[in-house]
Each structure stands twice: as C-alpha cells, then as structure tokens.
Amino acid sequence: MSALVIVGHGTRSAAGVDQFTALVDRVRRRAAGSVGDVEGGFIELSRPPLTDAVAALAGRGHRSLVALPLVLTAAGHGKGDIPAAMAREQARHPGLTYRYGRPLGPHPLLLTALAERIDAALAGADRAGTWVALIGRGSTDPDANAEVAKVARLLWEGRGYAGVEPGFVSLAEPSVPAVLERLRRLGARRIVVAPYFLFAGVLPDRIVARSTEFAAAHPDLDVRVADLIGDCDALADLVLERHAEALRGDIRMNCDTCAYRVLMPGFADKVGRPQTPHDHPDDPVGGHHHHHHDHHHPQRHEPTLRPGQVAIVGGGPGPDDLITVRGRAMLHAADVVVADRLAPQGLLAGLRPGVLVVDAAKVPRGPSMGQDTINDTLIRHARAGKRVVRLKGGDPYVFGRGHEEVQACAAAGVETVLVPGVSSAVAAPALAGVPVTHRGVAHDVTVVSGHLPPEHPGSLVEWAALGRSRGTLVLLMAVDTIGRIAETLVAQGRAADTPVLMVQDAGHPGQRALPTTLDEVGELAAREGVRPPAVFVVGPVVALAPVAAVAAG
Structure with a gap:
C-alpha cells in the first residue's frame, strides 16, 4: 500500500501547528485499512519538519509515497517550494519515488464546510440578507488569486447569499478593508467575513483585526467573522480523496466543481445529463425560462453524500x-x-x-x-x-x-x-385508482406483511383485530398467503363480499388491477397466475376505483 505524506508550509502559530497535527491524526484514523501509512511535516517555520516525516516512512520500508500539499490553491508553495523540498528528500533517500497530489480547492466538501462556518456565524440570521467577503491569502501568482475568485463564485451559486465577494489579506487587492467598503457601498447591512484558510496563523489573525477595525469605524454595519475551515472530517475526507486520485493518476481539470459530474447545490437536475441546446432566458425566442420564485426561501440543508457514508x-x-x-x-x-x-x-x-x-x-x-x-x-x-x-x-x-x-x-x-x-403500500392502490383513505369511507389504513400465514407461530399480526376493523387493509408480500389470510379475515368477522383489489406491477406499462371479493381472492390469484410484486387492498375504498382500469403512470 502506498504511504501518504501530508505537507504543510509551516506557521509561527502554535495553534495552527496543533490543528495540522490533529488533522494528520484524523486522516490516519479515517484511512484505517485504505492507506498503508500516514505522516505529516512542514517545509519551514514549524516542527515536525518534512524531512522527519519522510525519514519515518522510509524507515518503515516505504519506497513509493503520495506527497499531498496541504494548500487550498496552487501558488508558490504548492508549485515550487514543496516539490523542491521533495526533490531534496529523494536525494537523501535513493530509490524513493513519489506522486504529487493536487491542491485541495475548490471542492464541494470545502464549499460545504465554508457554508457551515458562515451559517454558524449567522446564528439563525437569514442568508438572503447576508453578504459574504471570502478572504484568501493573496499571492503574486494571478492564477492563485483567480482560484479564490472562483471559490467565491461557487460559494454564491445556489446557496442563497445576497452575494459573495473575494478579497485578500496580503499581496493582492482588494484588501480586507477595501472589500468591506465595496460591500458597504453595494448596500450591505450584514457581512460575514469568511477566511479561506485551513488553520490558525498570522494572516487569519490579521483578517480578524482588519474586520474588527472596519466594524468599529462603521457601527451601522453588522460585521461577523466566520471560523477557519479547521481540522474536521470533511477536510480529512478530501485529503483521502486527493490521495486516491494521485494513485489513479487521475489529476483532472476542474471536474470537482463540474455540475454535470458533481451534485452542486441548486443544480441537481444537471448531474449526469447530456448538455442539450437551449435558449437563453434573455433571448427574444425564450423557451427556457429559469424561475426564481424561491430565492426568498433558500435551502437550509443541502443533503450530500460524503465519502465513507x-x-x-x-x-x-x-x-x-x-x-x-x-x-x-x-x-x-x-x-x-x-x-x-x-x-x-x-x-x-x-x-x-x-x-x-x-x-x-x-x-x-x-x-x-x-x-x-x-x-x-x-x-x-x-x-x-x-x-x-x-x-x-x-x-x-x-x-x-x-x-x-x-x-x-x-x-x-x-x-x-x-x-x-x-411506499408501494400507498402508491400501488393510488396508481390503480384506489385511495387508501377517503372521507366518509375509511378513516384508517393498516399495512400488513403477508409473508407469514396467520397460523404461523412467528406471526406478530393481531388477525382477530383486523377481522373486526372496518378500515382499509393493504397486504404486501402476500401472493402465496392471500387465500389463507382472506379465510382468516372472514372467520374473524370481515364480510365475505368485502371488495378486494389486486394490483400487480404497479406503475409499469404491464400494470394489472383485478377487482374481486374477500371470499374469492385466493382462487383468483391462483387462477390468474399473480406474481410478486403485487399488492392487495381490502375494504370499502376499493369500490371507489373507476370502472375502467386506470392506465399506469
């Protein structure tokens, strides 16, 4: 199994080092069985150094590693410093090979984590009245700065914020005060400053300081600062995803956030679909209208499926x-x-x-x-x-x-x-034109498993009570037992001429709906060769079915 070395650039913040170490431990726990060995180290400023992490793995016999840069965007550290440090390790350990993973962001797991941190800062206030200032590190590399702008756009898409504007804490514009001033001029009354940073450090502290200064100078504004992404399961899972991707050699372009491949909030209709030609809503011909009725009521819980669930x-x-x-x-x-x-x-x-x-x-x-x-x-x-x-x-x-x-x-x-x-218990009758309850006809419905016949010692069904009951009975898994069940219901008090509807293959083109009565249903099921999946509906509601069989779907 390939070993994983997680590479940080280092920080003077003791809290930041602790968070990095905690994440390495979390990755190790969540990778149990799927990754041979996990170590972490820094290229500067902090202990443990990368050289110790690689030496530990090499000492345990690993010759092929995945080196994963723990960076959100590819800038100087990810593009130059970390590969240079790994080259020095290869000189120290002849025969050592490594695959280089790609930066962590942008990725849906990170976008969801950012939205969670922003929502925590909102503490119940609505997204629709909230502007977000997404603050990246800032770089002399325009590509890295463009990535932060991309994340800001992706964070805005489908989540219902008033808007998301990118800013930077060093080396690039707009600065934190500049982006806050821009939002103020756009009419913002509530702003959440969201640091696009993994762990504590000098620069995240500076984001808090600049935001606090701006808020003090503008008491009419509600300015809040969200937490960092931090050590969390989502980040550990993303590290493991990047590790698996590096092993496969599948270093794709921007497919992480491609709405045709990955479920992005508000775009569930696109995943897996071919891209079909359509008119833009602003075209004079029209024909493809995007409805925006629901913007005042943003989705609060975008249910996603994470690795390991x-x-x-x-x-x-x-x-x-x-x-x-x-x-x-x-x-x-x-x-x-x-x-x-x-x-x-x-x-x-x-x-x-x-x-x-x-x-x-x-x-x-x-x-x-x-x-x-x-x-x-x-x-x-x-x-x-x-x-x-x-x-x-x-x-x-x-x-x-x-x-x-x-x-x-x-x-x-x-x-x-x-x-x-x-459930077919309710849907199969409905598709055959029978409501399981109806005003003045049935005020209760009982769904019963027919997989055991009434006399079976393992049966938990109170058949005598069902015989006395006047409501609707829906029998599932009863193809083999329907005759004996019908006899028992009659013996316990249900009228022999109680209407019964048998529905086979509900909703499919071959749907069959056969009306009968309680004293004849067993014989009919045998004669007609009824096969699962079939549902039996017993009770006066059956008489409500239209005379002509209802077409499926």
Missing part, C-alpha cells in the same frame, strides 16, 4: 421517475450502489461511468446469511472511503429491512443518510 434510499414503487429528488441526487453522487431486485432498474443505467453496482438479489441466501452479506458489503465499501448507496424498492423502512442496515452501519461506526421513498 452509506445512504439507504427508497427507490419508490417501481417506475424510475417515482424516486425522490433527494434519492436521485444520492445516486448521482454514489461510487458504489447495492441494489435490490425491486429497485427501479432503469436508474442503474443512468449512473456515472465507473460506479460499482452490486446486485443484492444475487447474494447467497442462507438462514439470514443474505442480509449479513449485504451489511458487510455496505460497511466494507464505506470504510474504503466510497460513497455508498443502498437502493431499495418502495420505502426502506416499510418491510424493507432498512433499519437493520442502519443498525449494522451504526455498530460498525459508519454514518448513514436516510432517504425515505414512496
């Missing part, structure tokens, strides 16, 4: 387009998808190239072995730093064993993102 996603009742917008966004972000037989198969064809798809239906089934294998698969890929999606049909938490996977991940220390889906 498992999203347990409900795919909906069958058709590809009945998944939620959030579920679709998770799929677009996924590196690994573990899919059920009942998950919408067409969605798998639209995944990014190179995504690993694991078919859970092919997992060997023994007594509970299948689920254990699936759990292990989710955990293994998450620990390897992948974004993992577990794609299920319907809603994962309605007879979908979704919570078993949540518990297994929790026990393994793997974070989960829970995305509910449209």
Whole structure:
C-alpha cells in the first residue's frame, strides 16, 4: 500500500501547528485499512519538519509515497517550494519515488464546510440578507488569486447569499478593508467575513483585526467573522480523496466543481445529463425560462453524500421517475450502489461511468446469511472511503429491512443518510385508482406483511383485530398467503363480499388491477397466475376505483 505524506508550509502559530497535527491524526484514523501509512511535516517555520516525516516512512520500508500539499490553491508553495523540498528528500533517500497530489480547492466538501462556518456565524440570521467577503491569502501568482475568485463564485451559486465577494489579506487587492467598503457601498447591512484558510496563523489573525477595525469605524454595519475551515472530517475526507486520485493518476481539470459530474447545490437536475441546446432566458425566442420564485426561501440543508457514508434510499414503487429528488441526487453522487431486485432498474443505467453496482438479489441466501452479506458489503465499501448507496424498492423502512442496515452501519461506526421513498403500500392502490383513505369511507389504513400465514407461530399480526376493523387493509408480500389470510379475515368477522383489489406491477406499462371479493381472492390469484410484486387492498375504498382500469403512470 502506498504511504501518504501530508505537507504543510509551516506557521509561527502554535495553534495552527496543533490543528495540522490533529488533522494528520484524523486522516490516519479515517484511512484505517485504505492507506498503508500516514505522516505529516512542514517545509519551514514549524516542527515536525518534512524531512522527519519522510525519514519515518522510509524507515518503515516505504519506497513509493503520495506527497499531498496541504494548500487550498496552487501558488508558490504548492508549485515550487514543496516539490523542491521533495526533490531534496529523494536525494537523501535513493530509490524513493513519489506522486504529487493536487491542491485541495475548490471542492464541494470545502464549499460545504465554508457554508457551515458562515451559517454558524449567522446564528439563525437569514442568508438572503447576508453578504459574504471570502478572504484568501493573496499571492503574486494571478492564477492563485483567480482560484479564490472562483471559490467565491461557487460559494454564491445556489446557496442563497445576497452575494459573495473575494478579497485578500496580503499581496493582492482588494484588501480586507477595501472589500468591506465595496460591500458597504453595494448596500450591505450584514457581512460575514469568511477566511479561506485551513488553520490558525498570522494572516487569519490579521483578517480578524482588519474586520474588527472596519466594524468599529462603521457601527451601522453588522460585521461577523466566520471560523477557519479547521481540522474536521470533511477536510480529512478530501485529503483521502486527493490521495486516491494521485494513485489513479487521475489529476483532472476542474471536474470537482463540474455540475454535470458533481451534485452542486441548486443544480441537481444537471448531474449526469447530456448538455442539450437551449435558449437563453434573455433571448427574444425564450423557451427556457429559469424561475426564481424561491430565492426568498433558500435551502437550509443541502443533503450530500460524503465519502465513507452509506445512504439507504427508497427507490419508490417501481417506475424510475417515482424516486425522490433527494434519492436521485444520492445516486448521482454514489461510487458504489447495492441494489435490490425491486429497485427501479432503469436508474442503474443512468449512473456515472465507473460506479460499482452490486446486485443484492444475487447474494447467497442462507438462514439470514443474505442480509449479513449485504451489511458487510455496505460497511466494507464505506470504510474504503466510497460513497455508498443502498437502493431499495418502495420505502426502506416499510418491510424493507432498512433499519437493520442502519443498525449494522451504526455498530460498525459508519454514518448513514436516510432517504425515505414512496411506499408501494400507498402508491400501488393510488396508481390503480384506489385511495387508501377517503372521507366518509375509511378513516384508517393498516399495512400488513403477508409473508407469514396467520397460523404461523412467528406471526406478530393481531388477525382477530383486523377481522373486526372496518378500515382499509393493504397486504404486501402476500401472493402465496392471500387465500389463507382472506379465510382468516372472514372467520374473524370481515364480510365475505368485502371488495378486494389486486394490483400487480404497479406503475409499469404491464400494470394489472383485478377487482374481486374477500371470499374469492385466493382462487383468483391462483387462477390468474399473480406474481410478486403485487399488492392487495381490502375494504370499502376499493369500490371507489373507476370502472375502467386506470392506465399506469
């Protein structure tokens, strides 16, 4: 396994050194098993020096390293100083080779971290009335300064701030007071100064000092300074992503922030889509109008899927387009998808190239072995730093064993993102024209698993109560047991002529909806060769279905 040396440029700030050291430790913990060895060192000003970090790795037998510059933009340190320092290490250790990772920014993980720091400074105040001054280090390299301007633009896009303006604390204009004055003249009343810096140091302290001076001179302005990015999981995960990228030799252009590859806030409709010709909204022909109704209500929680997390996603009742917008966004972000037989198969064809798809239906089934294998698969890929999606049909938490996977991940220390889906229990009747509740007809609906027959000792269902009940019953996984269930319901008090609707392949072009009654449903299911997935609806609501079968979709 390749070793990773994280290279800092150094600082006179003891706090900054501590934060760097803490991040190296965090990367080491989060990389357990996926990176052979992790060390960190500085090229100047601070201990431990880079030379000690490389010597430690070489002493443990490593001959091939990834050297990752812990810099946000490629300027003098990243382009010249760190490669020169690594060249000196190669002279000290003959036979040592290294791959050089690229700078950390701009990247969605960093943009999200910046937005979190800004929101913390806002403490509940709204984004729409807030201007942000994003303050970079400043460089004599115009390319590095342009990167800060790019980050400012990306931070503004889709997040609902009044605006984001770039500024610099040294060597480049506008300075901190100059950018604050610019925002004041634009009419800003509340400004968050966001340092585009990883760790504490002389320059971040200077940002605070300049901002405080400006605020004191302009008491009508609300000026706040956000925290630095700092030692956090997002930064550690990004370091590991850059490490993996360097090993693959995949040092791309600006694809980190390409809305056609990566889910960026407010642009969920673009990921994975071909770029189609469209009219600009300002063109006289029109035809492609961007609606801005929602700018007064910016999205507060952009749910994203980070490396090392498992999203347990409900795919909906069958058709590809009945998944939620959030579920679709998770799929677009996924590196690994573990899919059920009942998950919408067409969605798998639209995944990014190179995504690993694991078919859970092919997992060997023994007594509970299948689920254990699936759990292990989710955990293994998450620990390897992948974004993992577990794609299920319907809603994962309605007879979908979704919570078993949540518990297994929790026990393994793997974070989960829970995305509910449209349940076939409600959707299949609706797609066949039957509401599960209706004013004056049914005020309750009970969703029952039919996988065990009523007389089975393992059944947890109170069939006698369901026989007495007047509400709607929806039976899932009951194709093999529907005859015995119907007999039991009649024996416990339901009328034999209670209407029943059987819906097979709901929402698909081949959807079948067969009306019958409780005393005849068992015979009908056998005679018609009903196959899963099928849903049975029992109760007076069935009589509300239109006479002609409703077309799917």
